[in-house]
Amino acid sequence: MASDTNAVVGAMLRDLAAAQSERQSAFGYKRASNAVLELEQPIETYLESDGTLRKIPNVGPKSERVVLEALRTGGSTFVDDTVRASEHAADIEKQRTLRANFMSRARVLEVLEAPAPGAPSVSDYRGDLQMHSTWSDGSQTLEEIIESGIARGYEFCGLTDHSQGLRIARGLSMAELAKQHEAIDRLNSRYHGRFRLIKGIEANIGPDGSIDLAPEELARLELVVAAPHSGLRSLDDQTPRMLAAVMARGVHVLGHPRGRLYSTRAGIEANWPEVFAAAAVSNVAIEIDGDPWRQDVDYELARAALEAGCLFALDSDAHSPPELRNAEIAIAHARLAGVPQDRVINCWPTDRLLAWLADRG
Ligand SMILES: [Zn+2]
Numbered sequence: 001m002a003s004d005t006n007a008v009v010g011a012m013l014r015d016l017a018a019a020q021s022e023r024q025s026a027f028g029y030k031r032a033s034n035a036v037l038e039l040e041q042p043i044e045t046y047l048e049s050d051g052t053l054r055k056i057p058n059v060g061p062k063s064e065r066v067v068l069e070a071l072r073t074g075g076s077t078f079v080d081d082t083v084r085a086s087e088h089a090a091d092i093e094k095q096r097t098l099r100a101n102f103m104s105r106a107r108v109l110e111v112l113e114a115p116a117p118g119a120p121s122v123s124d125y126r127g128d129l130q131m132h133s134t135w136s137d138g139s140q141t142l143e144e145i146i147e148s149g150i151a152r153g154y155e156f157c158g159l160t161d162h163s164q165g166l167r168i169a170r171g172l173s174m175a176e177l178a179k180q181h182e183a184i185d186r187l188n189s190r191y192h193g194r195f196r197l198i199k200g201i202e203a204n205i206g207p208d209g210s211i212d213l214a215p216e217e218l219a220r221l222e223l224v225v226a227a228p229h230s231g232l233r234s235l236d237d238q239t240p241r242m243l244a245a246v247m248a249r250g251v252h253v254l255g256h257p258r259g260r261l262y263s264t265r266a267g268i269e270a271n272w273p274e275v276f277a278a279a280a281v282s283n284v285a286i287e288i289d290g291d292p293w294r295q296d297v298d299y300e301l302a303r304a305a306l307e308a309g310c311l312f313a314l315d316s317d318a319h320s321p322p323e324l325r326n327a328e329i330a331i332a333h334a335r336l337a338g339v340p341q342d343r344v345i346n347c348w349p350t351d352r353l354l355a356w357l358a359d360r361g
Pocket residue numbers: 202227229255256
């Protein structure tokens with residue numbers, strides 16, 4: 001498969017943004033970078049026969065020049081010179097190492113269309129298992145989640161607002177959780193036979209790997225996604241923390257396992273094959289988080305989880321209805337990793353999924 005030109009060009013524009021001293025021009029280059037990363041077609045197809053570039057929304061004349069230079073030469077001396085002359089050069093060098101295996105939208109679509117026998121596809125995908133609503137830091141109501149899910153052909157969705165431990169994300173208290181569950185029960189009876197909303201939570205993994213849920217909370221929840229939100233910039237080995245998390249009682253899914261962010265941080269350092277082996281034994285699925293800025297785990301690390309015998313959860317981590325399509329990014333990573341469809345819990349029939357979720361000894 002050809003290289004991901006949109007990711008390469010998007011990264012160059014990101015470098016330029018980081019090299020600016022003026023906020024306004026940094027903003028312009030960053031917006032152009034995002035526009036290129038989100039294009040549905042390879043940027044080569046925007047090149048006109050007269051050597052100009054077809055207009056791309058949010059890509060201004062300066063960014064356009066960089067794109068043309070990159071398409072002509074494979075690089076950009078303008079970007080390299082600007083970065084070298086910038087006071088942020090060292091920081092930009094570091095940022096460049098924090099973009100490994102991030103796919104552009106065009107690349108994701110290419111991977112979804114390429115033949116991959118036995119692999120999960122968008123049409124086999126029955127439901128999303130990480131998303132956030134207005135009950136915590138999301139902007140979508142429960143009804144919007146159900147209706148957008150049905151529109152995408154889903155049969156279920158796992159609602160995973162943040163737990164109490166994560167106050168910055170307006171985590172839910174026990175009382176709020178009880179109210180949310182009443183609302184879910186009402187909706188589930190209204191949509192009976194058409195759609196099933198699963199009572200879930202995104203629990204927070206503490207520094208010692210413990211989960212911030214009391215036994216009575218665990219008893220009320222159908223789905224527990226445990227994810228790290230601290231220590232994500234630490235260079236120390238955190239294998240014991242992640243081992244404890246996958247072995248903690250009640251956990252179904254290890255969410256965005258590293259906590260990495262595009263151009264920003266590498267996330268948790270750990271002996272992942274060891275963590276995945278423990279997850280396989282505890283029957284904990286490894287998440288491929290499809291948030292475009294997370295893509296965590298990516299296809300390379302997913303291969304190690306596959307070898308360890310893990311199950312997978314391919315999730316959008318959506319906070320609003322348009323973000324539901326982020327699940328496609330997760331599906332693309334699973335396809336590149338060679339994950340068979342049967343290992344993907346989102347592709348299971350609802351009854352099989354619910355039985356697996358209920359089976360926590
Ligand atoms: Zn999270």
